[in-house]
Amino acid sequence: MNLLIENFESICIAIFMPALLVIVGLNNYLFFHTGVEIFCIVISIVIFATSVRTFRYSRNSFTLFLGYIYFFMGVLTFFHLTTYYGINIFKIDSPNIATQFWIASKYFQALALLIAATFITTPIKKIPAFLVMLTTTAIIIISIMLTEVFPTSFIAGRGLTPFNIISKYVICFVLILSMITLHRNKNCIDGPCYRPVILSIIFTILAELTFTLYKGSYQFPNMAGYLLTMAAYYSVYWCVFSKGVVIPYHKLEISYDKTIEGWSKALELRDAETKGHSDRVVKATIELAKAYGIEEDKLVHIRRGALLHDIGKIGIPDSILFKHGKLTDEEWKVMHKHPEYAYELLSTSPYLIPAIDIPYYHHEKWDGSGYPCRLSGKDIPIAARIFAIVDVWDALSSDRPYRKAWTKEQIIDYIKSLSGIHFDPEIVKLFLEKIYEE
Incomplete structure (x- = not known):
């Protein structure tokens, strides 16, 4: 077929x-x-x-x-x-x-x-x-x-x-x-x-x-x-x-994708605490995008964007990126620049421009309080709105040095509480109905 x-x-x-x-x-x-x-x-x-x-x-x-x-x-x-x-x-x-x-x-x-x-x-x-x-x-x-x-x-x-x-x-x-x-x-x-x-x-x-x-x-x-x-x-x-x-x-397309996967694995090697994160969020993002009705030819760009969602963090100093304590206001300003670094890196490649929505916009929030562009509502690209929920879900589902993984009920309550604030309400509903339950 x-x-x-x-x-x-x-x-x-x-x-x-x-x-x-x-x-x-x-x-x-x-x-x-x-x-x-x-x-x-x-x-x-x-x-x-x-x-x-x-x-x-x-x-x-x-x-x-x-x-x-x-x-x-x-x-x-x-x-x-x-x-x-x-x-x-x-x-x-x-x-x-x-x-x-x-x-x-x-x-x-x-x-x-x-x-x-x-x-x-x-x-x-x-x-x-x-x-x-x-x-x-x-x-x-x-x-x-x-x-x-x-x-x-x-x-x-x-x-x-x-x-x-x-x-x-x-x-x-x-x-x-x-x-x-x-x-x-x-x-x-x-x-x-x-x-x-x-x-x-x-x-x-x-x-x-x-x-x-x-x-x-x-x-x-x-x-x-x-x-x-x-x-x-x-x-x-x-x-x-x-x-x-x-x-x-x-063959050239496969080579590009293998290179992108290599970049993603390199980021995980740098931060052992997030090992397996990229594979999990890619799978869940693609499933949620399909459930939302995203066209097949756009899924490949969503997949690449999900793989490279944190590529901008290569520009963040290790002292900030791997700090176990609370970040200072100045350190948060530096951390908030990683989507801009991702944009600067990926926008130079015509091949990767269609995949840039997730790396650049996945920290935007539905109410406009996110970064780097303070977009709100449906001005945020759909790929970034989908990925934002998946990224938070995977982070909360995984153990971190400073906390244990949350329970399923805690994660559901947290995501529901941010519907219409951080997340697109329509995608929250779809995620809980179609993806999370599975």
Whole structure:
């Protein structure tokens, strides 16, 4: 379910675009075909750009090779589109040339994928690989458009030629070999990359087999084949985008969170009396935020803020922070600066700015008597209002050198007594009903 929610927009696009094209295609097949081909060309460019731009970080030769393959597939698809019968960009009086470009592009794709799968562990030499594909593409274009040595693939009134039909089965056979080779080398490919590529090959095979059924360019099997082709391109896009963007970003996010957790643990090492405090308040804060109805995408910032709620105390002298006796007025003034120190520290990082509400505002009070900004009521950010109750609850529930932990009844009475004074009354009620009782 979470996977569906996270990829909701992509799933909608994947369903909406083909459905829209089919509706249009039932009335105007040429528009349908043009839309599909433009989609494939754009996806090819995105695949190429993503794989090339992220190679310096991923160092993944396989996805870079895929980028090269689909860039030149996009070039051949462009010629297939512009020579398609009825487009009238070139003086074309037969579907043959466009069909030739289609067959040539699929031979190119199948053979290149087989090579990529076979030499998947070999570091790619970027310039030679690109030049070989560029030369191959140029030869294909010349053989079809200028020298006309490429075999005839379609005859008007008769349909596909034997060369075309046999070629489709040969292409499918090579694609199956590619799939088998990829499967044997699957340990060399990340799971998020392996599955989309295999799925893309399956879609391509089904598309080519579907294309063997039609007699004319404007018949329904042709439409089904193009929809499968869209799915094949989109699968490869998802592979390259996941490997080059999604996975590295996720790893970076994990690294950030581990760093934040490290800061939190460092603070606890400095003050052994509060060991385990951060873990407890984070858990309770997240539970209370969920019960309040905070959106899922905001919970991650609340979690980070809860972890870093006392980060500003690194600016407080040990003589004040660890003093067992009562603090003087001057010492309290220094202690009250720790939210400001937290703000100064965290506001320099764009990544942590969304998490700053708890470290900066969790000592504000509902009646406006808190610090550092003397905010009141709902002017206090909701994350800070939620955390304020949790922080007090955990402090009172834990032993301190100067007192024993309070009983459950004492804590409940204390929190109720401060409802509307220190705490948001609505959150006090929710805390006592949903969280504390559990």
